[in-house]
Amino acid sequence: MNLSQLAEMYGESLSLSKMSYVFSQGEKSDSIYVVTEGVLKAFYISEDGKEYIKSFLFVGDTIASLKALRGNACSFSLLCLRDCKLLKLPYKYVLENASRDIETANSVIELLMAFSMKKEQREYEFLCLSAEQRYQNLLKRTPNIHQEVTQNDIARYLGITPVALSRIKKLRVIKN
Amino acid sequence: MNLSQLAEMYGESLSLSKMSYVFSQGEKSDSIYVVTEGVLKAFYISEDGKEYIKSFLFVGDTIASLKALRGNACSFSLLCLRDCKLLKLPYKYVLENASRDIETANSVIELLMAFSMKKEQREYEFLCLSAEQRYQNLLKRTPNIHQEVTQNDIARYLGITPVALSRIKKLRVIKN
DNA sequence: ATGAGTCGTTAACCTAGGTTAAAAGTATGA
DNA sequence: TCATACTTTTAACCTAGGTTAACGACTCAT
Numbered sequence: 001m002n003l004s005q006l007a008e009m010y011g012e013s014l015s016l017s018k019m020s021y022v023f024s025q026g027e028k029s030d031s032i033y034v035v036t037e038g039v040l041k042a043f044y045i046s047e048d049g050k051e052y053i054k055s056f057l058f059v060g061d062t063i064a065s066l067k068a069l070r071g072n073a074c075s076f077s078l079l080c081l082r083d084c085k086l087l088k089l090p091y092k093y094v095l096e097n098a099s100r101d102i103e104t105a106n107s108v109i110e111l112l113m114a115f116s117m118k119k120e121q122r123e124y125e126f127l128c129l130s131a132e133q134r135y136q137n138l139l140k141r142t143p144n145i146h147q148e149v150t151q152n153d154i155a156r157y158l159g160i161t162p163v164a165l166s167r168i169k170k171l172r173v174i175k176n
Numbered sequence: 177m178n179l180s181q182l183a184e185m186y187g188e189s190l191s192l193s194k195m196s197y198v199f200s201q202g203e204k205s206d207s208i209y210v211v212t213e214g215v216l217k218a219f220y221i222s223e224d225g226k227e228y229i230k231s232f233l234f235v236g237d238t239i240a241s242l243k244a245l246r247g248n249a250c251s252f253s254l255l256c257l258r259d260c261k262l263l264k265l266p267y268k269y270v271l272e273n274a275s276r277d278i279e280t281a282n283s284v285i286e287l288l289m290a291f292s293m294k295k296e297q298r299e300y301e302f303l304c305l306s307a308e309q310r311y312q313n314l315l316k317r318t319p320n321i322h323q324e325v326t327q328n329d330i331a332r333y334l335g336i337t338p339v340a341l342s343r344i345k346k347l348r349v350i351k352n
Numbered sequence: 353a354t355g356a357g358t359c360g361t362t363a364a365c366c367t368a369g370g371t372t373a374a375a376a377g378t379a380t381g382a
Numbered sequence: 383t384c385a386t387a388c389t390t391t392t393a394a395c396c397t398a399g400g401t402t403a404a405c406g407a408c409t410c411a412t
Contacts, residue, residue, distance in 0.1 A: 044304055052304045066293050075300070098282060105281035106274060112288035117242050119295035124251070126302035127335050128220055128228045131399075151360065159303050164399050166361055307369075328389065340369050342391055 002107040011087035022078040032064040038084030053157040131160045178283040187263035198254040208240040214260030229333040307336045
């Protein structure tokens, strides 16, 4: 049984309206979520109240707080940017199935590999690229990103302020 | 069979002297490496020749280029910072065993989970923390880091220049 | 329609960190 | 021992991006 089948068997369907939270930083949430409709953002709030966006989630994406799966509190929040539908799959079912069924286990491996590669790419971009280069890469990877989320959120995803992103866009126009 | 057992059965022992490469950026290398002795650094070289350190590897750590496992070229190089011993385990053995043996599969899941959490932590630090805070966190996580690698390499791991790290250290002393 | 709230832009000013270069400290090897 | 080479520090100057604040454009809820 692969993960999608597992999600359909054991998953609970959630319908959430725009601006509602799937889970919040500091809570526990030992489930994996699959996006079947809508757009979400996963973000950290720092002690002094600043928001930093970890990732955007689109249809087909899967997300969980790894720390929460390990019994700790979520290190980030997950918010619907528009009306969303999700499948909520408790991690215990995944673990149970993976320890018993080899197809599930390999499906989890696939998922983790894909996740790891994404995180590795993001690490690479923060380590080696300027904010402008990260913005260009984002546009290449997700050309319609400006239709999906606000520019302020794009900035907070890139690790810069909305003011800085506005400046970068302006300079790009002038350059060309 | 878990991963260590697999590495012992199918793994090839490598003894490498200081400054030798396990693999280089641009090459193919479809193996997983387990460090049994020594210290290494994994790093990117940018087009204009600058070095950016992805991670340091110590005894017990496991590493592979995920891209290379997927048939692409390595996106980074792996260099011994002193004489090292490694176990080299071709990924195909892992895949074969994982698709057949559930214990191996779950062992791979464990490994990927741990890896993912590390990458997520690093993403968090780049996204939300200043260079000084990242340096403090590193010292907390790896108090003996200055004994293991040069300060220049620590700077390149933190995503700043050696000059900047020297400045940060100086200011820290003055502050206290 | 009107007021309140968010969004994006712009400007002025500030700061963390980059760049270059020089000098001092530390290893290493002939 | 001396020389060569790397590491670290320091200084001077530069730049990307942060901060604050103002303003116009849009969205809403009333």
